[in-house]
Amino acid sequence: MSERRGPLLSPGITRLLVIIGLLVLWEVSARFYADPLFLCPPSQAVMALKHIFSEPKIVKAIEITVYEMVTAFLVSVAFGMTVGLAIGLHGFTKQAILPVVLLLYAIPQATILPLFVLSFGIGPAAKIAFGISHGIFPVIVTTVAGVQNLRAPLLTAAKSMGASRFQVFTSIIFPHMIPSFFTGMRLGMTAVLLGVLLAELYVSTAGIGFYTRLFAESFSPPDLFALIAVLAAIAVTLNEGCRTMERRFSRWHAM
Amino acid sequence: MSKRLVQLGVLIAILVAWYVATLPGGVHPLLLPPPIPVFRNFGVLLTTSSIWPDLFVTVREWVTAFCLASTAGCLIGYLVSRSGYAVRVFDPLFAGLYSVPAILLFPLYLLFFGLGAGSKIAIGTTIAFFPVVLNTIAGLSYVDKAYITAAKSMGANSAQLFWSVMMPAAFPVILTGLRLGCIVAFLSILGGETISSLAGLGHRIVSLAENMETSQMFANILFAVAMAIIINGLVSFAEARGRRGFQ
Numbered sequence: 001m002s003e004r005r006g007p008l009l010s011p012g013i014t015r016l017l018v019i020i021g022l023l024v025l026w027e028v029s030a031r032f033y034a035d036p037l038f039l040c041p042p043s044q045a046v047m048a049l050k051h052i053f054s055e056p057k058i059v060k061a062i063e064i065t066v067y068e069m070v071t072a073f074l075v076s077v078a079f080g081m082t083v084g085l086a087i088g089l090h091g092f093t094k095q096a097i098l099p100v101v102l103l104l105y106a107i108p109q110a111t112i113l114p115l116f117v118l119s120f121g122i123g124p125a126a127k128i129a130f131g132i133s134h135g136i137f138p139v140i141v142t143t144v145a146g147v148q149n150l151r152a153p154l155l156t157a158a159k160s161m162g163a164s165r166f167q168v169f170t171s172i173i174f175p176h177m178i179p180s181f182f183t184g185m186r187l188g189m190t191a192v193l194l195g196v197l198l199a200e201l202y203v204s205t206a207g208i209g210f211y212t213r214l215f216a217e218s219f220s221p222p223d224l225f226a227l228i229a230v231l232a233a234i235a236v237t238l239n240e241g242c243r244t245m246e247r248r249f250s251r252w253h254a255m
Numbered sequence: 256m257s258k259r260l261v262q263l264g265v266l267i268a269i270l271v272a273w274y275v276a277t278l279p280g281g282v283h284p285l286l287l288p289p290p291i292p293v294f295r296n297f298g299v300l301l302t303t304s305s306i307w308p309d310l311f312v313t314v315r316e317w318v319t320a321f322c323l324a325s326t327a328g329c330l331i332g333y334l335v336s337r338s339g340y341a342v343r344v345f346d347p348l349f350a351g352l353y354s355v356p357a358i359l360l361f362p363l364y365l366l367f368f369g370l371g372a373g374s375k376i377a378i379g380t381t382i383a384f385f386p387v388v389l390n391t392i393a394g395l396s397y398v399d400k401a402y403i404t405a406a407k408s409m410g411a412n413s414a415q416l417f418w419s420v421m422m423p424a425a426f427p428v429i430l431t432g433l434r435l436g437c438i439v440a441f442l443s444i445l446g447g448e449t450i451s452s453l454a455g456l457g458h459r460i461v462s463l464a465e466n467m468e469t470s471q472m473f474a475n476i477l478f479a480v481a482m483a484i485i486i487n488g489l490v491s492f493a494e495a496r497g498r499r500g501f502q
């Protein structure tokens with residue numbers, strides 16, 4: 001092994017230093033060289049956080065957006081799981097319907113965003129529906145794949161030992177589904193966040209899309225940066241929550 | 256054979272359901288236009304040149320974004336992968352940034368680069384950069400150490416080591432990153448155009464929707480869908496070819 005002599009700092013600390021360095025670079029360049037109408041130093045964005053959280057309308061907008069994300073996610077997971085199981089458990093439906101699902105999944109969904117607004121209006125309903133249309137397909141596809149990985153000998157063994165349909169489901173199919181269930185949840189969450197945010201940015205009357213547009217059009221970058229940072233933090237929290245659950249529960253499979 | 260028949264049957268069932276739903280008394284034609292005018296308009300789109308200016312705008316944005324993202328991604332990925340320490344520093348950093356939905360940056364890009372092609376190229380580049388850089392790092396830094404040791408002990412210089420050992424091992428992984436980058440760049444540019452833009456496929460669809468010309472809009476959506484599927488097929492084919500070509 002030609003491993004070089006170990007550096008003094010652990011990678012985590014160096015990473016932190018890199019991030020701090022970038023922030024300092026940004027601060028200096030924004031403070032001294034950039035047009036304040038377009039770019040603001042990160043310190044001002046942090047100060048603007050206070051303004052954002054003291055404005056009840058903006059807090060309400062953030063709440064609405066989180067509500068849209070969570071609702072869309074829960075519906076995607078519930079429906080995606082059910083549809084995925086229904087499709088995956090029978091050979092016929094898998095042949096007939098899975099290609100249709102994959103075809104729908106391949107649609108560039110941003111292009112049908114106006115349809116959702118036409119059907120559901122400009123309120124939260126359209127965002128939730130669009131989030132679901134993003135989130136449901138990864139859940140369906142991973143659920144079907146999870147059912148597919150079910151080992152046939154296990155099913156045969158259970159049946160030959162006289163297990164009922166219900167017992168087969170609770171003792172074999174469900175435990176086997178758990179890892180792919182959580183993978184589906186993680187992929188679904190990423191997709192739901194994308195869908196809800198796209199719909200919010202497209203048209204919005206009360207959610208955060210309205211405020212990002214307002215701040216951009218009134219040239220107040222500190223507020224815009226702060227709002228985007230808050231949303232990014234929410235998105236990362238939701239994503240990481242799913243990822244942690246996935247890691248925790250996929251250990252199951254190693255039995 | 257019977258599999259194809261079943262799929263064809265489902266497809267026909269969907270078309271029939273679409274037709275029946277739009278019969279008088281069914282779904283309002285503004286929400287769901289009847290299939291026949293949609294396909295007629297789609298035919299018109301394919302045979303006339305009316306869509307070309309918008310198509311050209313979108314394709315140019317997409318190609319620019321993909322070139323920028325793949326160059327930057329491969330270069331930075333290569334530089335990072337040269338030292339194991341840098342991989343441990345930067346790989347989690349890129350992976351962490353990747354979990355932020357990059358579409359959030361779009362309002363900022365609109366502010367920086369304006370409503371025109373610039374903001375779409377920027378969002379496409381940002382979104383496509385991450386799969387490329389992460390796969391490049393993964394490909395180059397997880398080459399089996401035994402190969403490297405063997406090549407070195409047989410006296411390979413660093414260029415030989417790179418072209419004959421590292422690249423053949425890493426290339427398939429890098430290609431996967433490029434394929435993903437290519438597709439997400441296209442999708443995110445369509446998304447950006449939908450949110451706000453002056454020209455392009457997404458812009459065309461939105462303005463048709465806002466003028467309530469839904470059958471035209473469906474035809475354009477069909478066009479975008481067909482394009483996405485063709486792009487998907489082409490890049491998957493290119494990936495498979497490239498994979499074989501380097502062995």
